[in-house]
Amino acid sequence: MEQTFLMVKPDGVQRGLIGEIVSRFERKGLKLVAAKFMRITPEIAERHYAEHIGKPFYPPLVAFVTSSPVFAMVWQGDNVIGLTRAMIGKTNALEAAPGTIRSDYAVHTNFNLIHGSDSAESAAREIGIFFAPHELLSYTQTM
């Protein structure tokens, strides 16, 4: 079963959108297996966004994600990486399709509310940065 790392970024937390965002994935039928309300350290930000080091938006990105708490999550389900990327929408809110999270709630690329892993390799790496193996919970959905 596929897993992905999703993170409501500081703008989503500050705007009170954690519940709305989590609700969308729950209603889709995806399974939450880990969650953590936390403050990202500069070291975690550097590991998480390593592929962007050197890009012009990297310094403000790190300053932003470390400025205030985030809501980090692991979700599980068939094709969960592709499904959640589709539900989140394109990085630039101007290009995000109507009905996606970024289209519905974001106006700026720098404040696009949520991060989602873009591949199985990224998901495994990002989950490992934010969660210890024992924090991923296994349970049966009986209802």
Ligand code: CMP
């Ligand atoms: P995220 O999915 O968290 O991954 C990297 C973040 O950098 C991205 O969302 C945006 O918030 C931010 N960013 C700012 N400018 C750009 C850009 N030109 N391309 C990609 N990401 C950008």
